[in-house]
Amino acid sequence: MITKNDIYDITKEKFCPYAGAPSPAFIPLSAGITYEDPHYHVRRFNGDHYVFEYVLNGSGYVEINGKTVRLDAGDAYILCPCTYHNYYSDPRTPWRKVWFNGQGDLIAHLMNDYQLNDNCYIRGGDAKGKYLLQILETIEKEPIHCINELALLLHHHIVSFSEVHNGELLTASCGLLMKNFIEQRLTGELSMEEIAAHVHLSVSRATHLFKEEYNVTPYRYYLSRRLEIAQNLLRSTGMPIQEISKLLGFPDYRHFSNLFKRWTGISPSDFRHDSSKREDYVKSG
Template sequence: MREEIYNFWHRSDSKLPLNVVMSGISYCDKNYRIERHGEDMYSFEYIIEGSGVLEINSQTLYPQKNDVYLLTANSDHLYYSSEDHPWVKIWVVFYGDFAAYLFKRYLPADTYLIKDCNILSYMNEIIHISSAGNKSYAELIDECSVMLLKIVLRLKNHLEHKMLSAAEQIKLCLDVNIENKLDMNDVCAQFGYSKNYLIKLFRETYGITPYAYFRKHKIELAKHYLLHTYLNINEISVKLNFADQHYFSSSFRAIVGISPSEYRKSHYRTIK
């Protein structure tokens, strides 16, 4: 059994809306077993590898690779790793009014296991924040608060869209970020896929790469702005997060066949 633990018990401040108790990575063995009763703390635990059992508030659950299990305040829980395939997991323990608000506002009551939801990049960031020796506790809490909110929203969206296929979830991610600058590496990290696998999965479903789909739909939205607003070309370029007006115009011409200004002129009566 080996663990990397960052402990902040001694730095807790009752005036803060959130306190991080500890965070870490556990490389479990067959003897790993934790039991608690009624403690006023919350925890996110993401399973990197392995399998095990969680018994919480009369539910018996089986967290395994790529699952997240949640430990809620005042719960009775027992969890332990399997003997033949023990957990490797990354976790954070926290408490406070902000923690209670996140769980009450965004997550269904009595939900303790979320299957196949990759939050590794967010958890790694919490470990990175925790390990930085040059931060005050208040700074650490501010940065962890942002990451915990991101995790909760990721879990919430995953639960709401869990009936979507993986390709549909990727498409939804592209659609909701259509006006933003989106790096495909970030999309891969969010879903836990390699870039080659993500491209293959998306193309098999939609017949187009994620990048080509994203660029095509940006241009479709640009056409809408050209026809139905009085934003100038540069303003549309900025609004859609193109690197600059020249790149926007060249991308538009590559897909539509004419420049944005020519497209607007050819539909002048529409915007009149």
């Protein structure tokens, strides 16, 4: 959001606003690409939204908590609300970068969960900007009905960023590494063999360590998280059940429906119907 106190010098930028309705917890604002421009400079004196950016080419400078750092291709940064945002191109090798801006408690909770509570940056690592590019592509393709896809993609980006920023790939427990690996793959099929291979352990050993830390097996955690997302989408959106199944990467609708019923004791359509009745009851009360 631009205010009279913000100073922008932007002449070469692709700007794609989100045009749909926000949810109470998540407000996507816009995404885009900043192209090579030696005069690019943004100063935002009291930022009211989160800024997620990834440098595709070239170089630039970002003020992070009072210190100016140079960022190059492969680097990424996050700027938080209620902080001073100041970033600009290196005029000799101006950057090209992809970005996403958003607001809401969902982002705040994710940032807190993954220990990213301040303005921060990473150099290289596994955060290759693919999720920010996918966010941009999603808004371009369907700017109105994409809020759930945007929330999932942003979650993946924050997890990927956090793994590098917090050094989790080197220092975290095997259980946490498996948990983060699972969280990044909730929209597709995942086997226990793949989970165990990620931490170079046998299936039995990986299962034991994960259960010891989280009191549940890795695969059961994976299924529970996918079905938790499905329940949230059924409860809070009008997305067709077949689309929810497809979004979460289930091989077909029947497989999704059978698994959902085994897990919850109720079919997806009945779950949505019951949730709607409860909501109407609360409103009428």
